[in-house]
Amino acid sequence: MNSNGKSVVSQLDFEQILENILDAVIIIQKDKIIFANRAANKLLSNDVQASLDGLSIALFMRPEDLTLLHKTISQNIFKDSDHSIVSVSIISETGNPKPVEIAINPLYDQETALIQLTLRDVSNRKAAERSMMQSEKLSVIGELSAGILHEVRNPLTSIKGFLQLLQNEPVINKEYINIIMGEVEQIERIANELLYFTKPNAERFITQDLLTIAKETLFLFETQAAKKNLKLEIQADGCPHRINGDKTQLKQVFVNLVKNAIEATPENRIVTVVLSTTGQQEQVLIKDTGHGIPKNILGKLGKSFFTTKESGTGLGLMITYTIIRNHNGKIKVDSMENEGTTFTLTFPRAE
Numbered sequence: 160m161n162s163n164g165k166s167v168v169s170q171l172d173f174e175q176i177l178e179n180i181l182d183a184v185i186i187i188q189k190d191k192i193i194f195a196n197r198a199a200n201k202l203l204s205n206d207v208q209a210s211l212d213g214l215s216i217a218l219f220m221r222p223e224d225l226t227l228l229h230k231t232i233s234q235n236i237f238k239d240s241d242h243s244i245v246s247v248s249i250i251s252e253t254g255n256p257k258p259v260e261i262a263i264n265p266l267y268d269q270e271t272a273l274i275q276l277t278l279r280d281v282s283n284r285k286a287a288e289r290s291m292m293q294s295e296k297l298s299v300i301g302e303l304s305a306g307i308l309h310e311v312r313n314p315l316t317s318i319k320g321f322l323q324l325l326q327n328e329p330v331i332n333k334e335y336i337n338i339i340m341g342e343v344e345q346i347e348r349i350a351n352e353l354l355y356f357t358k359p360n361a362e363r364f365i366t367q368d369l370l371t372i373a374k375e376t377l378f379l380f381e382t383q384a385a386k387k388n389l390k391l392e393i394q395a396d397g398c399p400h401r402i403n404g405d406k407t408q409l410k411q412v413f414v415n416l417v418k419n420a421i422e423a424t425p426e427n428r429i430v431t432v433v434l435s436t437t438g439q440q441e442q443v444l445i446k447d448t449g450h451g452i453p454k455n456i457l458g459k460l461g462k463s464f465f466t467t468k469e470s471g472t473g474l475g476l477m478i479t480y481t482i483i484r485n486h487n488g489k490i491k492v493d494s495m496e497n498e499g500t501t502f503t504l505t506f507p508r509a510e
């Protein structure tokens with residue numbers, strides 16, 4: 160731009176320009192609003208004409224969100240480049256809380272300490288993300304349901320057959336009862352594994368500590384491991400290992416992988432969970448010293464109902480892979496026959 164153009168720009172009425180932009184712009188001093196454009200009035204009070212001047216932004220936020228905003232502002236004020244963005248909810252007088260992203264720009268002036276906040280309503284984007292998650296879930300369920308019907312019908316046919324035989328027997332045949340019980344247990348196992356898909360979850364992703372989840376998981380398997388005299392071990396440095404996620408789902412991942420590891424490992428050996436951080440990634444190894452996975456079946460892992468176990472469901476890895484994908488993570492498997500198997504998971508590290 161030439162110097163002539165510059166002087167024209169400097170004569171523009173910037174307040175007027177701010178009024179008309181579509182994002183909500185607020186200028187605050189401490190927490191007090193000293194300027195809000197039309198979009199901000201609309202967002203905070205549903206009224207473009209309203210005057211928010213002099214009000215505290217604390218009126219429009221949950222206390223924990225305000226604390227987060229303060230923290231980000233104080234971190235930001237010492238950097239003289241770039242803005243930071245926080246994700247919080249805005250509570251207007253009317254209507255439900257709205258998710259917004261707030262960009263923070265200190266307007267560098269030590270004395271007045273003005274901060275410009277630019278708020279973007281992200282409810283539409285959040286709704287789209289939710290419906291994408293939902294439809295992915297539905298498509299997995301759709302794919303699965305044919306398989307489930309098949310897997311449940313086989314034991315049902317057998318149960319029915321043996322019940323008919325029992326009907327015609329003068330005395331109860333223990334053998335038949337045992338077979339029926341076995342089939343009922345198989346249906347029960349399938350139902351248990353699928354609980355995660357049907358259980359409505361709040362889809363609330365918050366910071367999770369992987370060490371806590373690993374400890375809780377190994378605790379669940381203590382008895383099962385003791386039966387085979389297996390050692391269950393966690394290796395972790397003292398650093399925190401945090402990722403964003405849903406605790407129930409993440410625990411399901413650990414449970415499925417540790418369960419497989421224990422099942423594959425002969426007596427008196429060891430199963431290890433190793434936690435580490437590499438760059439921006441958190442890494443989890445689930446290592447066993449078991450029979451390993453033959454090369455020709457590696458490609459089938461994660462396909463629903465693929466199992467090599469007599470009473471397996473073949474759902475564990477499929478569910479595990481789906482959950483990891485939903486957490487933007489990756490999973491890889493290394494296996495040596497008769498030496499053991501290692502599943503390596505990586506997740507983006509939480510800030």
Ligand SMILES: Nc1ncnc2c1ncn2[C@@H]1O[C@H](COP(=O)(O)OP(=O)(O)O)[C@@H](O)[C@H]1O
Pocket residue numbers: 415419420423447449450451452460461465466467468470471472473474475476477500
């Ligand atoms: N740690 C492991 N060691 C050896 N084989 C494994 C391991 N984990 C999974 N597998 C193989 O993958 C198959 C599928 O596992 P999964 O989906 O959990 O179903 P299930 O455990 O019910 O068989 C298992 O039957 C087994 O053959």
Ligand SMILES: [Mg+2]
Pocket residue numbers: 415418419475476
């Ligand atoms: Mg399994």
